[in-house]
Amino acid sequence: MATPATAQSATQRGKNRRIEVKPIAGMLGAEIDGVDLANLDDETFGEIYAAWLEHLVVFFRDQKLTPEQQITFAKRFGGIHYHPFVKGMEEHPEILEIIKEETDTRAFGEVWHTDQMFNPKPAKATILYAKESPSFGGDTMFTNMYAAYDALSEPMKALVKDIKTWSVGDRKKLSQGDKMGSAEKGRYVGNEKMAAKVQDPGDLVTESAHPLVRTHPETGRKALYLGNHVQTLHGFKSAEAKPLIDYLQAHSVFPEFTCRFRWEVGSMAIWDNRCTQHRALNDYQGQRRRMHRITIAGDAPF
Numbered sequence: 516m517a518t519p520a521t522a523q524s525a526t527q528r529g530k531n532r533r534i535e536v537k538p539i540a541g542m543l544g545a546e547i548d549g550v551d552l553a554n555l556d557d558e559t560f561g562e563i564y565a566a567w568l569e570h571l572v573v574f575f576r577d578q579k580l581t582p583e584q585q586i587t588f589a590k591r592f593g594g595i596h597y598h599p600f601v602k603g604m605e606e607h608p609e610i611l612e613i614i615k616e617e618t619d620t621r622a623f624g625e626v627w628h629t630d631q632m633f634n635p636k637p638a639k640a641t642i643l644y645a646k647e648s649p650s651f652g653g654d655t656m657f658t659n660m661y662a663a664y665d666a667l668s669e670p671m672k673a674l675v676k677d678i679k680t681w682s683v684g685d686r687k688k689l690s691q692g693d694k695m696g697s698a699e700k701g702r703y704v705g706n707e708k709m710a711a712k713v714q715d716p717g718d719l720v721t722e723s724a725h726p727l728v729r730t731h732p733e734t735g736r737k738a739l740y741l742g743n744h745v746q747t748l749h750g751f752k753s754a755e756a757k758p759l760i761d762y763l764q765a766h767s768v769f770p771e772f773t774c775r776f777r778w779e780v781g782s783m784a785i786w787d788n789r790c791t792q793h794r795a796l797n798d799y800q801g802q803r804r805r806m807h808r809i810t811i812a813g814d815a816p817f
């Protein structure tokens with residue numbers, strides 16, 4: 516997908532006229548101030564888009580958007596990607612409502628992953644908007660997969676260069692123990708509201724091969740492309756693939772590559788799934804958290 520011209524002009528200027536961008540960590544993540552996402556002109560959106568490409572995940576505070584306004588804003592990033600396994604809201608199928616009730620023990624997205632990696636064209640971006648947030652906990656962590664790639668040794672870069680991963684969606688997921696079972700085996704056991712939204716993906720393709728080293732289609736930078744959907748490496752024996760996947764995943768979430776966002780009602784995060792992973796922290800037992808998530812359709816990775 517092409518970079519909007521307005522984003523390019525913001526980058527070329529090298530200076531924002533409409534927004535204030537404040538990095539929250541050394542490797543990725545920035546808060547953007549001075550914007551009302553419900554009323555955006557093209558120039559302001561261009562600056563936001565350029566800041567998003569630069570910082571990988573951007574955050575906004577105190578936003579007041581109706582579901583329709585969130586959908587309108589999301590469509591500026593591209594077409595809507597619909598989750599094959601989990602139903603959207605009745606009135607707004609574009610929005611996936613993520614809920615953890617006081618009595619739930621499991622949180623949606625509580626492992627490091629990049630959205631919809633099992634899809635032949637995985638999600639480009641995710642836009643997450645906080646409707647209810649716990650008084651403590653429930654933060655989301657993000658990691659910079661460009662940095663993870665850049666930090667590999669030259670021999671490791673040579674090894675991973677042409678490897679293809681094999682990712683599998685929820686229903687067909689091979690056993691990973693209790694943490695991530697398949698949908699049939701209770702993928703959302705411990706979170707009844709999410710379990711009730713599980714749907715059959717029908718004929719949709721939910722297994723895919725992707726390059727382990729991905730070139731970002733807009734920045735041209737290389738990133739490791741990895742997450743919990745990855746089951747094995749093409750052509751490798753599983754005894755060979757597992758330690759390599761485990762090593763690269765542990766390497767990818769080295770604390771210095773990450774940032775962590777504290778949610779408040781009205782906060783919004785927009786992350787680039789092509790060069791990040793994220794993880795929802797499940798550390799607020801007894802409290803409710805409710806989010807509105809929209810994912811944006813992406814391209815086939817190369």
Ligand code: SIN
Nearest residue numbers: 613623624655795806
């Ligand atoms: C997700 O993985 O998309 C959800 C992240 C979160 O709820 O913090």
